[in-house]
Amino acid sequence: MFTRMVVGWNGSPGSEAALDWALRHGPEVPIVVMNASPRGEDGFDHDQMEAVLGRQTSERLQQVEQRSVIGPADVALAEHLLPGTLLVVGTPSHRRGSRWSLGARLAGRHGGGTVAVIPQRTDGDGLRVVVGVDGSALSSAAVDVAAGEARRLGASLEILHAWHPPSTWTPVFGDTAADLEVFASMHRNVLDEALVRARRLETDCTGRLERGDAVRLLDEAGRSAALLVVASHGYGPLRRFFLGSVSLMLLLDPPCPVLVVTEAPADRAD
Numbered sequence: 001m002f003t004r005m006v007v008g009w010n011g012s013p014g015s016e017a018a019l020d021w022a023l024r025h026g027p028e029v030p031i032v033v034m035n036a037s038p039r040g041e042d043g044f045d046h047d048q049m050e051a052v053l054g055r056q057t058s059e060r061l062q063q064v065e066q067r068s069v070i071g072p073a074d075v076a077l078a079e080h081l082l083p084g085t086l087l088v089v090g091t092p093s094h095r096r097g098s099r100w101s102l103g104a105r106l107a108g109r110h111g112g113g114t115v116a117v118i119p120q121r122t123d124g125d126g127l128r129v130v131v132g133v134d135g136s137a138l139s140s141a142a143v144d145v146a147a148g149e150a151r152r153l154g155a156s157l158e159i160l161h162a163w164h165p166p167s168t169w170t171p172v173f174g175d176t177a178a179d180l181e182v183f184a185s186m187h188r189n190v191l192d193e194a195l196v197r198a199r200r201l202e203t204d205c206t207g208r209l210e211r212g213d214a215v216r217l218l219d220e221a222g223r224s225a226a227l228l229v230v231a232s233h234g235y236g237p238l239r240r241f242f243l244g245s246v247s248l249m250l251l252l253d254p255p256c257p258v259l260v261v262t263e264a265p266a267d268r269a270d
Helices: 013-024 046-053 073-078 102-107 137-153 176-200 214-222 245-252
Strands: 004-008 031-037 064-070 085-090 114-118 128-132 156-163 205-211 227-231 258-261
Touching (some): 013 085, 013 114, 031 073, 073 102, 085 102, 102 114, 102 245, 128 137, 128 214, 137 176, 137 258, 156 176, 245 258
Parallel strands (some): 004 085, 085 114, 128 156
Antiparallel strands (some): 114 258
16 A cells, blocks of 8 residues: 655654654555755764664665755655655654644645654554544545555454534424434444445454544544554645644544545545
8 A cells, every 4th residue: 555655854752753663563665764954964863873773674774765855844744745655753752832743734735645643652552453434535545544554464443433413403303312313323324334445455344433522532542552544634725734623633642653644545536
């Protein structure tokens, strides 16, 4: 599914965690480790790089290229957010400032690839991949990516769909229970479609339909998972600069490595 990885590097603990994950847990594809600076100078601490790379086999090291480029990191890295590319970045060492971290800015660009945001610490057991779905074309693409990663890792796949009644909804005839069952049935169909899609991809998968907050439920599921996969969402004339609220909140403090898919599959369109 992925033909190469691009890893953002600035020497921080977050970028070191991103590179370590790409080398140890990412797909066996060529890796470009990219450092962006205003003047394009060599931003690599070679002792630090050797410490990370030294844990790999010689065959894996032959697939790694180091590259320094000119410009802001989000702009330079976004140029490589293309179909077939897994763009890997770390998380900042502190949570102060804007919610729009480097990972969030990249995931909101809708360039066609997938963005992986790697926390500096993860407790996932490596036996399960979780994907959140909402019935959109982009979430179908997330199922495809999650299924591929589950097969690659030899892990099971859990498909989670969270729902709640519309905030403006009021039952017309006062039969709240009956109306809620109709809502639940419609959302169950969303989950069932995702399960059918994943099983066509020969994936060992299960489904969860939950009434509640999607961010909370996905965060909880991700804390015991190897990977959490979600879709990026953004609409209107500035859509490439926006990220859906669920994806954005999960990237503030990722519970495990989070993959954000930015391109819908060819067989569906919104």
